[in-house]
Amino acid sequence: MPSERLSVVVTRRLPEAVEARMRELFDVELNETDAPMSREALAGAMRRADVLVPTLTDKIDHGLLAQAGDQLKLIANYGAGVDHIDVATARARGVLVSNTPGVLSEDTADMAMALILAVTRRIPEGLAVMQSGDWQGWSPMALLGGRIAGRKLGILGMGRVGQALARRARCFGMEVHYHNRRRLHPDIEAEHDATWWDSLDQMVSRIDILSINCPHTPSTFHLMNARRLKLMKPDAVIVNTSRGEVIDENALTRMLRTGEIAGAGLDVFEHGTEANPRLRALPNVVLLPHMGSATREARTEMGEKVLINIQTFADGHRPPDLVVPSMV
Incomplete structure (x- = not known):
């Protein structure tokens, strides 16, 4: 030069x-x-x-x-x-x-864990009640969420971020499952006590929470399409801190509205800043403006x-x- x-x-x-x-x-x-x-x-x-x-x-x-x-x-x-x-x-x-x-791995994994907690424990809904001034006091059945200890976390993409999330999930008492293009070395699996699934279909049908941590490539575009989303359990939650294009956003929105999927936490969207307006109206969805590494x-x-x-x-x-x- x-x-x-x-x-x-x-x-x-x-x-x-x-x-x-x-x-x-x-x-x-x-x-x-x-x-x-x-x-x-x-x-x-x-x-x-x-x-x-x-x-x-x-x-x-x-x-x-x-x-x-x-x-x-x-x-x-x-x-x-x-x-x-x-x-x-x-x-x-x-x-x-x-x-x-x-x-960015540690910060993005922090945000993925935050979204898991926010959706399963209904934190934004509680925040909205407090900010509106409508809280009438404690009630045994108000804003019931779910316990994450003992739940099966499925990680789609077990790279740096996926492994950082696995470490956090184990601290919260979750079971770690993952799907990757290639199986990790046995020592890495043992470190995270992680179970590998060769079949993504089989994994998503069995886990309670799915975290998207893979990049957007031609092979991952709409990897979570309508057919695969329908394999998830009705009480399952999906979180995405990677790339919005990995999920068919319209299909996800329909299933969230009809209760076929319990909730979602999204930091990224299929069309950049244009989040599906129907998503913003759903109480079981937490949306963030691409803050994962912020x-x-x-x-x-x-x-x-x-x-x-x-x-x-x-x-x-x-x-x-x-x-x-x-x-x-």
Whole structure:
């Protein structure tokens, strides 16, 4: 690489310390408004930058990559998921893609556990009663939820987040079951006292709570479709802190309304920010605005990984968090 500072465009606001370090190291353009960049603005950024730092709100597809300048050589994604980036086309055009894995697992697992508790113990409903001022005092039958100790938790995707959730679930006395593309090493299964199911259909029909922790890929789109959702027990709960596209949201909404599934806790939605309006009206649903990794610690660590990926590339070496098409 040439000795002059790299030109870097960052598409959203990042933690102040990360932005300050960006200014020190690179010729950086920051997004002071934090508003998502339009497609036209992204295309312009890709025509003038050596490095683009996008987030999951930026869809970097074949059409945008075709407009990129010859000097664009790295897309240093701020986030672990890269399903919004056409990695294969980027690599074919000589553009490397990096991400920020491994720093969100504990925070996302915390949120998954929080959603499990919120739905099964009806916490938002209790909060609404208190905020409305309508509470008439304690009653033996008011707002009865369910005990999670002894319940079977099914984890769909036993990667870093899934294993972090398994550790929490065991502390709450839950049974841990999982379905994965590949079975984990016996030592890891023993560590989490986890039972592997080769058949996802068989697992979802037997568990009490299902947590979605797998990425969105062509093979996981609507993995929880109407047929598979109907296999779940009527008193079962589903939680998703991964990617909304994994669940057929319309089918889930219908089943929640008719009582075929007892409840849901969703931090992500099939159509981005467009959550099904019928979901918002259901008392047995807890909806959050993609808060799973929203901690100050996680956001700073993500930024530090981006900085390391860019600086390593600037020094003429392979970014440590390089994404290759076979990983997607």
